[in-house]
Each structure stands twice: as C-alpha cells, then as structure tokens.
Amino acid sequence: MISKQQAIWKRLTSGKLFMVGLAVFTCLLIGPLVHLPAWGNVSNSKIQFVSPNWVAENIKDPNLRILDVRNSPLDYIDGHLPGAVNVADTAFRGPKEGLPVQYWDNRKLGEIFANSGVTNKSRVLVYSDGRDVLGATMVAYLLERSGVKDIAVLDGGYKGYTAASQTVTKVFPKYRPDRFTVRDNSAIRVSIKEVKNLIGKTGVRFIDPRPADLFQGKENLWVRNGHIPGAKNIPWPTFTEPQNPHKLKSLDEIRKILADKKITPDNNIIVSCSTGREATLQYVVLKHLLGYPNVRVYEGSWTEYSTYPDLPVATGPEEVS
Numbered sequence: 001m002i003s004k005q006q007a008i009w010k011r012l013t014s015g016k017l018f019m020v021g022l023a024v025f026t027c028l029l030i031g032p033l034v035h036l037p038a039w040g041n042v043s044n045s046k047i048q049f050v051s052p053n054w055v056a057e058n059i060k061d062p063n064l065r066i067l068d069v070r071n072s073p074l075d076y077i078d079g080h081l082p083g084a085v086n087v088a089d090t091a092f093r094g095p096k097e098g099l100p101v102q103y104w105d106n107r108k109l110g111e112i113f114a115n116s117g118v119t120n121k122s123r124v125l126v127y128s129d130g131r132d133v134l135g136a137t138m139v140a141y142l143l144e145r146s147g148v149k150d151i152a153v154l155d156g157g158y159k160g161y162t163a164a165s166q167t168v169t170k171v172f173p174k175y176r177p178d179r180f181t182v183r184d185n186s187a188i189r190v191s192i193k194e195v196k197n198l199i200g201k202t203g204v205r206f207i208d209p210r211p212a213d214l215f216q217g218k219e220n221l222w223v224r225n226g227h228i229p230g231a232k233n234i235p236w237p238t239f240t241e242p243q244n245p246h247k248l249k250s251l252d253e254i255r256k257i258l259a260d261k262k263i264t265p266d267n268n269i270i271v272s273c274s275t276g277r278e279a280t281l282q283y284v285v286l287k288h289l290l291g292y293p294n295v296r297v298y299e300g301s302w303t304e305y306s307t308y309p310d311l312p313v314a315t316g317p318e319e320v321s
Contacts, residue, residue, distance in 0.1 A: 043185055045144040047288040049155040049248055052164040055081065055125065065122045069135045070158070079168040081127065081161065085116045085175075089128065089135030092142055093275075099304055101275045106182040109146055114180035117173075120147065127154035127161070133246040134236070134277050141280040141297065147183030153284070157246025188283075189297045190270055192304055196311060198270065199229060205267040206231035209278045210302070217315035222306040226315040228272060232261045233318050236278045239285055251289060258286075265292045272298040272305070 058064055059082060066084040068076050076086035091112060096102035103109070118124055124143055128135040136153045143151045154161060162168060190198070198204045208231040213219050215233040217226035227233070238257055241247045248254070263269065269292060271279035276299040287295040298305075305311060 043144060043188055045147070045149050045151060045185075047140050047144060047151045047153065047284050049289065050125070050152045051155055052161045052166045054152070055154065055161065056166060058123075058125075059083065061123065063121065063123050064125060065116070065118050066125045066127075067116055067118075067139060068158075069126060069128050069139050070130065071135070075129065077170065079162075079170060080158075081125075082167055082169045082171070083173045084127075085173060087112060087116045087139075089138055089277075092139065099300070099307070101277075101303065103142065103276065103299055106146070106184050109142060110180050110182040113143070113146065113148075113182075115177050117175040117177060118143075118148070118180055119178045120181055120183070122148065123150040123152070124148055125152045125154060127157055128246065129158035131245065132236075133157060133240060134281055136246070137280040137284050138277045140284060141188075145185055145188060147181075147185060155247055156244055159244055160247055187296075188287075189299050192298075192300055192308065195228070195270065195272070195298055195305065198268070199312065201268075203266070203268050204230075205263055205269050207261075207263065207269060207271045207279075207282055208233050209236035209271065209273050209282050211235055214274065214302075216317060217313070222302060224306045224309075224313050226313040227302075227318075228305065229312050229314040230319055231272070231314070232263060234258075234261060234263075234282065236273075236281050239281060248285070248289075254285060255290065258290075265290075265294075267292075267294065269295045270298050271295065272301045274301055275303050276301045 066081050068080050068084040068086045069089040070076055070086065071088040071090050073086060080086065092109065093101045093103055126136045126139045133153070136157065140151050140153050156163070206228045208215050208227050210233070212233060212235065214221065215227045219225065234257060237245060239249060239254055241249060269286060271283050273279040276297065279297045279301060283295055283297050286292040
C-alpha cells in the first residue's frame with residue numbers, strides 16, 4: 001500500500017506544481033550567476049594584424065569586406081585598396097546624454113555596418129592612415145562588439161601597404177547593402193558602475209594609454225584631471241613603430257613593456273583612456289594577439305569618469321607596486 005507521503009510526492013511530481021517549483025529552484029540557483037562580472041570575457045570573434053601580402057592573398061574572397069576608415073574622403077578618393085569602402089572612424093561616435101564622442105547605440109552601429117556592405121557572415125579588413133592606427137583598432141573593436149567573427153587590421157596601415165608596392169585604385173566598389181544584425185557582446189566592456197566597484201580590488205589592473213602629462217593631470221583639459229587610482233600608464237605609441245604608428249612592434253617587445261609594468265595574463269585588465277578610442281589598440285593587442293583572457297574596455301573613459309565628483313582621482317606619476 002502506498003503511504004500518504006508517497007501519494008503526495010507522486011501527485012506533486014506528476015503535475016504542474018512540480019514543474020513550477022523546479023523552475024523557481026533553477027532561477028534561484030542560476031540567477032545570481034548572471035550578475036557576476038565578466039571574468040575571462042567570452043567572445044567567439046578573432047582580431048588579427050595582417051600584412052600587405054595577406055591582403056593580396058585574400059582580396060578576391062567575395063566574403064571579404066574592406067573598410068577604409070580614414071577621416072578625409074579626399075584621401076580615399078585619391079587612392080585606396082581595391083574593393084574598400086570609405087567610412088570615417090568619426091562616423092561611429094557622437095553625443096550621448098551630454099557627453100561627447102560616445103559610441104552610437106546598436107541600431108545606428110548596425111546601420112553603418114550594413115551601409116558599408118558588412119553582413120553578419122562577412123570577413124572584415126580595416127585600415128587607416130595618417131597620425132595613428134587607433135581609428136582602425138576602434139572599428140575592429142566595434143565589429144567584435146557587434147558580433148562579427150573574423151576581423152583583421154592592416155599592419156602598417158595604408159602607408160605600409162603602398163610602401164610594399166601593392167595594388168591601389170581610384171575605382172569605387174559596387175555592392176548592394178545587406179542586412180546587419182548587431183549581436184551585442186557586453187562582456188568585452190565595462191560600465192562606470194563596474195569601474196567604481198573594481199578600483200583597488202586585488203588582481204585588477206587599469207591600463208591608461210594616454211600621454212604622460214594627461215595621465216598625471218598636468219594638463220587642464222577636463223573638469224577634473226588625472227587618472228584612476230592604481231592605473232598603469234602605458235602610452236599607446238609605445239606599442240607601435242616610431243617611423244610608422246600603424247605598424248606594431250614585435251610581440252616580444254610588447255611583452256617586455258607589459259612585464260615592466262607588472263601586467264600579467266592572470267590580471268583582470270581594464271583599458272581606459274580619454275574617449276574610449278586609444279584603449280582599443282591595447283585591448284586588441286593584449287586580448288587577441290597575446291591571448292590575455294581577461295581584458296575589457298571602459299568605453300566612457302576619462303570623458304565620463306571625470307564628470308563624477310564622488311569618484312577618486314589620482315595625480316602625478318603612477319603608484320609603484
């Protein structure tokens with residue numbers, strides 16, 4: 001004979017009440033996990049730096065889209081890589097709630113990429129020219145942030161490409177814009193709230209790639225000047241060749257720079273700069289080229305951070321750990 005307790009259990013497990021209870025238990029168990037900070041940020045994307053020879057080997061791939069992100073359209077008109085679409089890196093940012101040069105929302109980013117011929121299945125090569133490589137790494141970062149899987153940055157930029165006597169053209173490409181759906185990867189960036197909670201935490205390293213005078217607060221540029229307490233100052237040009245700021249130094253040289261600053265792969269690394277643009281170079285190098293697993297960008301950077309009077313500001317040289 002079935003006991004009273006067994007009968008109750010049988011009734012519970014065979015009905016809707018059991019399923020509801022199981023769902024509640026699962027939510028209680030898993031719920032707290034979804035609020036944990038990203039540690040070992042998950043991304044299925046890869047970003048690589050590629051040579052002019054790589055371009056020659058891949059340029060006929062119909063799935064390859066090339067973005068020329070130089071800000072002067074006349075530079076592009078005067079000559080560009082075959083098949084390249086010009087979309088200035090300045091097009092990706094604008095005002096947000098009073099703050100200047102913030103990344104556009106996902107809807108607008110998706111429109112920009114779609115109008116540039118990028119689809120969710122595209123491989124994308126990005127290059128820039130002139131003063132720095134940051135426009136190219138910024139757009140590469142935004143492509144990863146938006147869910148593109150296969151991304152490349154032209155090492156040496158347009159200057160290095162032409163110096164290698166590779167093919168250039170004045171012909172504009174012909175393509176039909178397709179749909180691009182942003183698959184936002186929030187795990188590769190941090191918010192102002194997360195930054196506030198991470199300051200001073202064991203294992204956390206803030207990297208600030210701005211010039212030393214800005215880092216130390218010697219220039220009266222923002223409302224408040226200086227840096228996040230504990231940040232390590234590694235100006236972004238230290239990662240590139242002096243004669244061509246679009247070409248990376250060897251990875252061994254970069255590893256030494258990081259070792260001298262006591263930046264190690266086991267750190268939880270946040271890169272924060274002036275406007276969220278400079279940070280993308282060191283993010284790409286550390287995460288994608290060196291394989292550091294825990295690297296994220298603070299997009300608001302000092303433009304946002306400096307407007308919060310309750311957040312701590314350090315001045316002078318970085319702390320010696």
